[in-house]
Amino acid sequence: MDQLLQTLKDGVTLGSLYALIALGYTMVYGILKFINFAHSDIVVLGAWLSLTIAAKLLALMGIVDPPAWMGAVVLVGAMVACGAVGFTIERLAYKPLRGAPRLNVLITAIGVSLLLQNTGQLSALFGTSPRRIPDLLPDTTLLSIGQVQLKLLDVVGAGTAIALMVALEWLVFHTKIGRAMRATSHNVNVAALMGIPVNRIISFTFVLGSMLAAAGGFLWALKYQTIKQTADSSWVLLGLKAFVAAVVGGIGNVRGAMLGGLAIGMIEQFGAAYLSSSMKDVYVFTILILVLLVRPSGLLGKATIEKV
Amino acid sequence: MPLLEVSNLIVRYGAIEALHGVSLSVEQGQIATLIGCNGAGKSTTLRAVSGLLKPAKGSIRFDGKEITGVAPHEIVRLGVAHSPEGRGVFPQMTVDENLDLGAFARPRSEKDQIRKDREKSLDLFPRLRERLKQLAGTLSGGEQQMLAMARALLARPRLLLLDEPSLGLAPQVVQTIFQIIRDINAAGTTILLVEQNAHMALKVAHHGYVLETGRIAMSDSARVLEASDEVRKAYLGIG
Ligand SMILES: Nc1ncnc2c1ncn2[C@@H]1O[C@H](COP(=O)(O)OP(=O)(O)OP(=O)(O)O)[C@@H](O)[C@H]1O
Ligand SMILES: [Mg+2]
Numbered sequence: 432m433d434q435l436l437q438t439l440k441d442g443v444t445l446g447s448l449y450a451l452i453a454l455g456y457t458m459v460y461g462i463l464k465f466i467n468f469a470h471s472d473i474v475v476l477g478a479w480l481s482l483t484i485a486a487k488l489l490a491l492m493g494i495v496d497p498p499a500w501m502g503a504v505v506l507v508g509a510m511v512a513c514g515a516v517g518f519t520i521e522r523l524a525y526k527p528l529r530g531a532p533r534l535n536v537l538i539t540a541i542g543v544s545l546l547l548q549n550t551g552q553l554s555a556l557f558g559t560s561p562r563r564i565p566d567l568l569p570d571t572t573l574l575s576i577g578q579v580q581l582k583l584l585d586v587v588g589a590g591t592a593i594a595l596m597v598a599l600e601w602l603v604f605h606t607k608i609g610r611a612m613r614a615t616s617h618n619v620n621v622a623a624l625m626g627i628p629v630n631r632i633i634s635f636t637f638v639l640g641s642m643l644a645a646a647g648g649f650l651w652a653l654k655y656q657t658i659k660q661t662a663d664s665s666w667v668l669l670g671l672k673a674f675v676a677a678v679v680g681g682i683g684n685v686r687g688a689m690l691g692g693l694a695i696g697m698i699e700q701f702g703a704a705y706l707s708s709s710m711k712d713v714y715v716f717t718i719l720i721l722v723l724l725v726r727p728s729g730l731l732g733k734a735t736i737e738k739v
Numbered sequence: 740m741p742l743l744e745v746s747n748l749i750v751r752y753g754a755i756e757a758l759h760g761v762s763l764s765v766e767q768g769q770i771a772t773l774i775g776c777n778g779a780g781k782s783t784t785l786r787a788v789s790g791l792l793k794p795a796k797g798s799i800r801f802d803g804k805e806i807t808g809v810a811p812h813e814i815v816r817l818g819v820a821h822s823p824e825g826r827g828v829f830p831q832m833t834v835d836e837n838l839d840l841g842a843f844a845r846p847r848s849e850k851d852q853i854r855k856d857r858e859k860s861l862d863l864f865p866r867l868r869e870r871l872k873q874l875a876g877t878l879s880g881g882e883q884q885m886l887a888m889a890r891a892l893l894a895r896p897r898l899l900l901l902d903e904p905s906l907g908l909a910p911q912v913v914q915t916i917f918q919i920i921r922d923i924n925a926a927g928t929t930i931l932l933v934e935q936n937a938h939m940a941l942k943v944a945h946h947g948y949v950l951e952t953g954r955i956a957m958s959d960s961a962r963v964l965e966a967s968d969e970v971r972k973a974y975l976g977i978g
Contacts, residue, residue, distance in 0.1 A: 610836065610839065610840065613829075613832065614829055614840055617829045617830070618827060620791055620811075620823070620827075621823060621827035621829070623790075623791065623811040624789060624791070624815065624820075624823060624827070625815070625840045625844070626812045626815035626843045626844025626894065627812055628810070628812045
């Protein structure tokens, strides 16, 4: 019983993190039909910026224990900064390639990814060794059931992720700009004929995806505390799992990314708890293969039907 | 002064030149039709006018204003709506949402007018009214065509570009569509109609152009073209 509860809790916290990151992959794919390889590097940047902002703020105020509001400031700061970086990357690297063969864009994305990974390791930026983020939240236990402890950190983490996803869902499905995003992702040319400024919508999508990635990085830092250097290979695995979550949910589908993230988090945690923890990455990719065999367009992806 | 004036338009897809200097004009309040075989460049011409393609050379003037190279979302705001080939409805959105997108370019201050225009469009296409909550991808081909036209009208265009509205439709539906094209024009909208169905197109149009492999081969009043031997042989299958 304890183990079940514990695993469920871990599955939800990890899954909501994957979901946040998966959303960025899926939104960009939905509109530009390419896999933004640099997306996971924005997550890493978000984690490092969270650390930097937190450390700078504490030093500036000359205190050790951060007040409760500081977490929110760090989160917003990291999101805004990563949003700006996402905007710049799209403008400088991807926009000039609009209409170019997809392979060119893909290779450019890999280039951007390498650039971010290696620039991040400059000593003037984040350096080449792991660092620990200051504790932004007190280590409070809210609820204990048997051996299972529900910590403040768990609730804030999953709560933040879920709140952001609810906000995104509302934006995409209930606002004018959301409708423009969906139209652009269905058909860029027809969207333009409706009077939608498609280039601005694409920029906006990148900013949004990067902001969610930053939030993912922040929550990752909160959860694991030690942040590896930007070119560390463990980040690649994180990006890959989030990408798998997007594919499993149905790439291009916003609700699918949320579902896929949760599914991947659960599968990883349940597999680790009940089968073997050393194989947890294997379960994720096994599920990917299974889903692709049974439902190639993902759990919520629709094979598009268009009458001619 | 014509509402639309295209002169010496050259459009290329990569190394391939699809239009080799097309000139045509559409008079205010009229219907002009552009007919021609597959691959002649009819859709290319419309795409250049609505800004989806940047011409290599030539000029496009709308209402006396140069619009060559202007972005498509700006051209809609100037008063040109384009119902594209293959209809281009958004299949995963409802009929309702598709119609809303038609009015995307219009400011919030026109809300009441948009509601009225919507009613007018739905009066024109009553079948759509019964299907407002249905996904556009599940409409029949004819209904999708109606949706594409209704949606284009919601932009309140002064010039409507229609790309093969009768394609793949049953004869009765074709009759209906052409009657509606007449009605739209009678209500004051100027139309540039691209059609393979030259017979019907020349019947509703005031002026006609025949496009042959990227060049205007003939330009005359629709009556004259309808009666000309060349057109009758090549496009009407008579003689
Ligand atoms: N995206 C494209 N890339 C390359 N060539 C293209 C593209 N679109 C059209 N073409 C070429 O340009 C020429 C004109 O095409 P266009 O679609 O304008 O013809 P059309 O008159 O509309 O024909 P149809 O009646 O079959 O619709 C054709 O030779 C076509 O192959
Ligand atoms: Mg065509």
